Amino acid sequence: MKKLDKLILGSFLGPFLLTFLVVDFILLTVNMLKYFDEIFGKGLGFWIYMELIGYFVISISPMALPLAVLLSSLMTFGNLGEHFELTAIKSSGISLLRALRPIGIFVIILAFAAYLSNNFLVPKVNLKTFSLLYDMRMKSPALDIKAGVFYDGIPGYSIKVNEKVGDFGLKDIVIYNHSNGLQGNLNVTLADSGAMEPFFNENYMRLSLYNGQNYEETRATRGISEKPVEFRRTTFDENIIIFDLDAFRLNRTDEDAWSTNRSIKNISEIKIGLDSISTLVNDEQFQNYQMAESIFPFFTRGRKLNPTDEILERKALDDTVRVQKSREERAKRDSLEQIENLKKPDSTNILIENPESxxxxxxxxxxxxxxxxxxxxxxxxxxxxxxRKLAKDRKLLSLTDSSVKARISTFDSSFNDGPGPEIVEKKPIRTASLTKEEKDLIDSVVNKRGYFSNAITMALNNSRNLKNNFDQKKLRIDLHEREYRRYQIAWYQKYTQAFACFVMFMIGAPLGAIIKKGGLGMPVLISIIFFIIYYMLTISGEKWAKEGLVDPLFGTWFSNLCLIPFGLFFLKQARKDARLFEPDFYVEIWRKLQKRYKVLNPKRI
Incomplete structure (x- = not known):
């Protein structure tokens, strides 16, 4: 590597690491604020929060990389231009493209690493993030009883303490017990003093009450005329209540519960999910044809409502796969049963050593x-x-055969000796058309018995049923297709987020050479503007793709396709040493336009 490449790459790595940490911290703060009220204030340990923060940092890194590349490349070439180092490089005969080569190679390697991270590391981290975040959100708040305020954090109880003494002492305690599921304050406990302290590794809480009374009343179940309900009052010197703190512990959920989320799948798993969704959609479409044919049997008596060739081919393929899977599962199950049978002692497997036996x-x-x-x-x-059994069966077969032969012979004799077949008189076939009286008679029968109205009612009911079934099927198909598009978006995002690093480099490096200002002033402002544009275009393209307005491939690549022309334009202007951010550049363009206008319209001037 030449000294120039080391100089440019060294001046880029420092700002890149700094900006990446800053951008990652900003995005981390934004994501943590979404769940601030749900995960904080629940008495969790420090390492639990650090684990969640670590997961968040890794999961948002693909979004932070493009902005970090944009800002660091802009700052690097801005500093080189501000200190006239870029001018010296060009004056020595080195082009701008040659100066961009070391950082470009680094960005290409970075984009490939971002792709590997999106495909292998981020899905696993997302799985752990979802699981931990769900457990933290489901955990009850920390046990914190304040004086003068009712505390209902313990399930089934509402506790009020007028004064707290030290860490565990309590005074003037009121407890409403709703653990039996009864509404109203029917079980009330009053005590002058008490103490609350955890025990058994803080899995349970012991509440010791002193000098108090317990009032319990049975709920009335009938009207006013019933007998008075039972009422009990108990006075105690000491009463101990044990609370289970299971709701206050962090119970980790099995990670298999999130196995269907597309955010935790790599490309190969997403392809399997796409194939499964395609099978569901094809089955729904095939059932539509079958249902329509069954509802209209009269119109389909002479013809069939055959599905399209694509649906039939997909159906045959899916059926073949199902049969193959069932065979494999059956073979696996049979092999396991054979292994278990071999392990068990069986009398039929005993070897007979005596040859006569x-x-x-x-x-x-x-x-x-x-x-x-x-x-x-x-x-x-x-x-x-x-x-003996064989002899009985042979005797029965011989008797049966003889009886059958006797019956056949008697039938033949009776048939041959009889008077002969009877002569059936043929009725004349009518060829004339129906008369008017006959037609009126048939119409009167149809109208009086309601055949016509019944047929119309049946046809309407069949049509309504078919329409309702089609609407339900269409809704399910739309949901499946929407999920299919989401899977496609998740698939293409693994490429677009990595390619965005190279696009941002194409914008940032030429802009830095044009602006010729480093630091955190103008570069930060321009970087934020372009990142906001990139983020808005990304969200818009993905939304169009989810709604089915555009193809998911185009929707995910929409932001990159819109920003590539900006990068090429800035690169062209940087090679010409254009002064896009100086007023003289635009004043000169205005003068040229005025001269051209005078040349085209001399008479009007």
Whole structure:
């Protein structure tokens, strides 16, 4: 590596690391503020919050990288231009593109690393972030009883203390017990003093009450005319109540509960999800054809409502995959059963060492097989029983055959000896059309019995049912297609967020060479403007893609496609040493326009 490359790359790495940390901190603060009320004030440990912050830092890094590249490249070339180092580089015969090469190579490597992070690291971190964040949000607030205020953080109880003494002492205690699910203050406990302290590794809380009374009343279940309800009053010198603090502990949820979220999937898993959604959509469309054919049997009697070739091909492919999966599962289950059977002692697997007994067993097996093939009834392993059974079956078959033959012979004889077939008189077939009286009679029968109105009612009911079913199917298909587009967006984002680093470098480096000002003034302002534009274009493109207005591929790449022309324009102007941010540049353009206008319109002047 040449000294010039080391100089430019060294001047870029420092601002890049600094701006990346600053941008990551800003985005971290913005994301943490969304959940501030839900995760803080619950008595969690310091390392729990540090774990959540670490997950957030990694998950928002893909968004922070483009802004960090934009700001650091703008500051780097702004400083080089401000100190006339860029002028010296150009005067020595080195072009601007050659000066951009070391940082460009670094940004390409950074974009590839961002892609790997988006595809492998960020999904796993998102899984842990969702799980931990959900557990923190579901945890109850920390146990903090304040004097003079009712505290209802313990499920089923409402406690009021007028004065707190030290860490555990309490005075003038009022407790409303709602643990039985009863509405109203029917179970009230009053005490002069008490003490509350945790025990058993802070899993339970012991509340000791002294010198108090307990009032308990049974809820009335009938009207006014019933007998007075039971009322109990108990006086005690000491009463101990144990509270379970399970709601105050952080219970970690199984991470498999988030396995269907697209944010925790890499590209290969997203493709599997897309294939599954396509199968669901195809099944819904295939069922639409089947349902329509079943609702209108009259119109489909002579023809079929055949689905399109694409639906049939997809259906055949899905059915093949299902059959293959079921076979694999069945084979796996059978193999497991065979292994278990081999482990168990079985009498049929015992080897027979005596040759005579082995020959006897073979003869018995052959007899068993013959009995099964003849009678289709499982026989015993006893050879004597098998012989008797075979003899009975053969006798029964012979009797059956003889009876059938006798019946056939009697039928033939009766048929041959009879008087012959009867002569059936053929009625004349009418060829004339219906008369007017006959037509009126048929119409009167149809109208009086309501055949026509019933047919119309049935047709309307079938149409309504078909429309309602189609609407429901269409709604489900729309939901599946929307989820399909979301999966596609999550897939393409892994590429677009990485490519955005290179786009921001194309904008920031030429702008720095044009502005020729470093520091945190003008570069920060311009970087924020372009990042806001990039963020707005990204959100707009993804929203269009989610709604199905544009293709998801175009929607995710929309922001990059809009900003690439800006980068090429700034690069062209930087190579010409254009002064885009100086007033003289625009004054000169205005004068040229005025001269051209005078040349085109001399008479009017």
């Amino acid at each position: 082995r020959n006897l067993a073979i003869r018995e097996d052959s007899v068993l097989k013959k009995s099964v093939t003849v009678t289709s009834i499982p026989a015993r392993s006893d050879s004597i029983f098998t012989k």
